[in-house]
Amino acid sequence: MAEMEIKFDVNGKQVRVSAEPNKTLLSVLRENLGLTGTKDGCSSGDCGACVVMLDDRPVNSCMVLAPQAEGSSVVTIEGLASNGELHPVQRAFGETWAFQCGFCTPGILVSCYALLESNDDPTREEILTAVAGNFCRCTGYQGVVKAVEQAAAEIRAANKSGGGS
Amino acid sequence: MSIPEYTAPATLDDALGIKKELGAEARVIAGGTDLILRMRDKVFSPSVLIDLRRLSLDGIVLSDNEMRLGAFASLSQILESAEIERLFPALPAGCREFAGPPIRNRATLGGNIVNASPAADLVPPLIAYDTSIVLTSSDGDRVLSLVEFFVGPGQSVIKPDEILTEIRLPVMPPWSAATFIKLGQRRSMAISQVNLTTRLSIDESGAVSDARIVLGAVAPVPMRAVAAEEFLLGKELSEELLNGAAQKARAEVTPISDVRASHSYRLEMTEVLVRRALLATWDELGRNATDG
Numbered sequence: 279m280a281e282m283e284i285k286f287d288v289n290g291k292q293v294r295v296s297a298e299p300n301k302t303l304l305s306v307l308r309e310n311l312g313l314t315g316t317k318d319g320c321s322s323g324d325c326g327a328c329v330v331m332l333d334d335r336p337v338n339s340c341m342v343l344a345p346q347a348e349g350s351s352v353v354t355i356e357g358l359a360s361n362g363e364l365h366p367v368q369r370a371f372g373e374t375w376a377f378q379c380g381f382c383t384p385g386i387l388v389s390c391y392a393l394l395e396s397n398d399d400p401t402r403e404e405i406l407t408a409v410a411g412n413f414c415r416c417t418g419y420q421g422v423v424k425a426v427e428q429a430a431a432e433i434r435a436a437n438k439s440g441g442g443s
Numbered sequence: 444m445s446i447p448e449y450t451a452p453a454t455l456d457d458a459l460g461i462k463k464e465l466g467a468e469a470r471v472i473a474g475g476t477d478l479i480l481r482m483r484d485k486v487f488s489p490s491v492l493i494d495l496r497r498l499s500l501d502g503i504v505l506s507d508n509e510m511r512l513g514a515f516a517s518l519s520q521i522l523e524s525a526e527i528e529r530l531f532p533a534l535p536a537g538c539r540e541f542a543g544p545p546i547r548n549r550a551t552l553g554g555n556i557v558n559a560s561p562a563a564d565l566v567p568p569l570i571a572y573d574t575s576i577v578l579t580s581s582d583g584d585r586v587l588s589l590v591e592f593f594v595g596p597g598q599s600v601i602k603p604d605e606i607l608t609e610i611r612l613p614v615m616p617p618w619s620a621a622t623f624i625k626l627g628q629r630r631s632m633a634i635s636q637v638n639l640t641t642r643l644s645i646d647e648s649g650a651v652s653d654a655r656i657v658l659g660a661v662a663p664v665p666m667r668a669v670a671a672e673e674f675l676l677g678k679e680l681s682e683e684l685l686n687g688a689a690q691k692a693r694a695e696v697t698p699i700s701d702v703r704a705s706h707s708y709r710l711e712m713t714e715v716l717v718r719r720a721l722l723a724t725w726d727e728l729g730r731n732a733t734d735g
Contacts, residue, residue: 279448299449299492300482322480323546324632335519335548341476342549345449346494389544410631411543 286347288313289357297344304328304339306347307354315355315384319413326412329385330354336392338411355384358391366436367391367429374428376421377414386412390426398433400426451494458493458606459581466603469493473515474549476542477558500608501551503527510612514553514576518565519544521552531612533568533640536623540564543631553607556592559599562635562660566593568623569610570665571640571655577609578602586611593664616653619644620727622720626712628703635660636704637712641720643675645728651675656688656717661696661709668692671717680725689718 279298286293288311295310304321307313307330319327321340328339331353358365367390370376377383386409393400393408400408405426406419414422452458461469470489472478481487500513503524510530512521518538521527528535541547541564555565556576566589574589578601585605592599601607615621621642627633637660644653654675656668671691678684698709 282447282449302479321483323476323542326543326545329545332548336545337548338476338545341474341479341546343449343472343475343479343492345451346472346475346496348451392544408544411545 282345284344284348286349287351289353295344299343299345301344302340303330303332303342303344303347303352306344307339307352313354313356317381317384319381319385324413325382326385326389326409327382329388329412331388331392334392334395336389336411353388355387358387365391365429366432367394367426370425370429370432371421374421374425376417376425378417382412382414386414386422390422390429393426394430394433398430398437400430402427448490449492449494451497453497455495455498455500455579455606455608456581458495458498459579459604461491461493462604462606463581465491471495471606473551473554474517476546476550477554495606505530508614510614512552512610512612514556514607514609515551516553518547518550518552518555522547530614531568531572531621533571533621533623533642534565534612537564537568537625537638537640540623540625540627540630552610556589556610557599557601557607559593559595559597559664561593561596561662561664562638563665564625564635564638564659566665567638567640567657567659568621569612570657570667571621571642572612572615573655575611576607577611578605579608580605584608590665590667595663615642616644618646618728619653620724621655622723622727624716624720624723626716634703637661637698637709637716639713639716639720641717641724643680643721643724643728645680650677650679652677654688656692656721658692658696658713658717660703661698661713663697666696668695668717670695680728682722685718685721685725688721689714692717 281296317327319325323338323341329336330339333350389409405423469491472492500515502513504511505526522538555563570590578585623640625638626636639658642655646652654672656671659665671688674688693714696713700706
């Protein structure tokens with residue numbers, strides 16, 4: 279297939295790439311843009327290692343063709359931190375040891391970030407539903423639940439004291 | 444006319460023109476969660492992909508007696524509709540057990556239909572609600588009952604120049620209820636071993652005026668257990684009656700053995716799950732009656 283030009287935003291910056299239309303968003307992020315934080319696990323939408331935000335919703339980037347992202351806004355694991363500060367859920371993962379090998383972590387973090395964007399007081403059930411499309415085969419999900427609960431509490435406290443959004 | 448290999452037309456007419464010229468060589472990509480895999484595995488090798496994202500064919504509109512869903516509505520959009528939850532709760536019940544959130548954000552209702560998988564989770568609820576679909580070509584619209592769409596695994600009556608554009612659910616009569624059940628090896632990310640939806644409507648005397656028992660993954664196409672449905676018609680609901688219907692449904696299905704479940708397990712589960720779904724539907728009707 280001939281390459282085509284595709285424009286979209288990644289982590290707040292507009293990018294322009296030239297790629298074959300059957301290339302996935304995942305390949306473009308990793309190979310054209312060097313954003314290797316997003317992982318390629320199963321390449322078939324089962325494991326969730328490749329989850330990124332696409333227009334404010336978590337999606338499997340291995341199941342999106344690059345031209346489908348034309349004009350969209352993408353946030354990858356590299357975009358969760360701001361001004362050198364980790365997002366509360368990233369910090370909580372470290373503090374509660376919510377991962378061991380870490381391969382699934384970028385995808386799980388993006389799924390948890392998506393949950394916290396819309397819900398700063400999720401139940402255990404809601405947290406487990408949010409990561410239902412993410413496989414972790416070494417640590418399990420108890421640490422994830424603990425980390426998200428801790429991050430949610432921190433976000434609620436910050437919103438209350440800072441009068442933030 | 445020169446057609447690029449990947450095109451996002453500005454109008455439906457443009458898309459239909461490409462389909463008319465190229466037929467099955469041109470494939471519509473919706474969420475892509477199935478198509479991308481099949482292209483990678485060379486099951487499909489279309490020469491052109493038509494991306495309809497610019498056409499906003501994902502609206503959810505309720506009129507007097509009908510709910511119209513754009514074929515490109517994602518499962519997440521369906522889950523966010525309070526009107527679908529109120530009028531057609533078995534459909535979002537199917538969406539909730541479909542894969543996981545990242546897939547639900549991309550996968551579309553139309554894609555789940557057009558794939559023509561015998562195990563499609565959203566087809567039993569749609570058939571139970573007497574859904575019809577609109578197939579559009581440059582010659583105009585063709586409306587048909589969803590249950591008539593499927594021919595075999597991966598096969599349907601869609602013509603090479605047609606695009607599924609709309610899904611229409613008629614509003615159910617009063618005193619109706621429906622139940623969706625999915626049996627899979629896990630609660631998420633699993634392809635169904637058996638899935639089903641039962642829908643009962645009762646008249647003012649409490650007798651069954653209409654019944655649907657629709658099963659997936661137990662025949663080459665999603666199917667209605669017609670003998671079991673007829674067995675219920677005109678009768679008062681009782682446990683004995685519903686047991687009888689479940690036994691009849693078991694005799695109607697023709698499951699295969701595959702990597703997910705054996706023939707005999709699917710037979711057994713058909714009876715168990717039809718009974719369980721009918722009992723739950725009856726419970727729901729009872730609650731509806733006392734709620735007024």
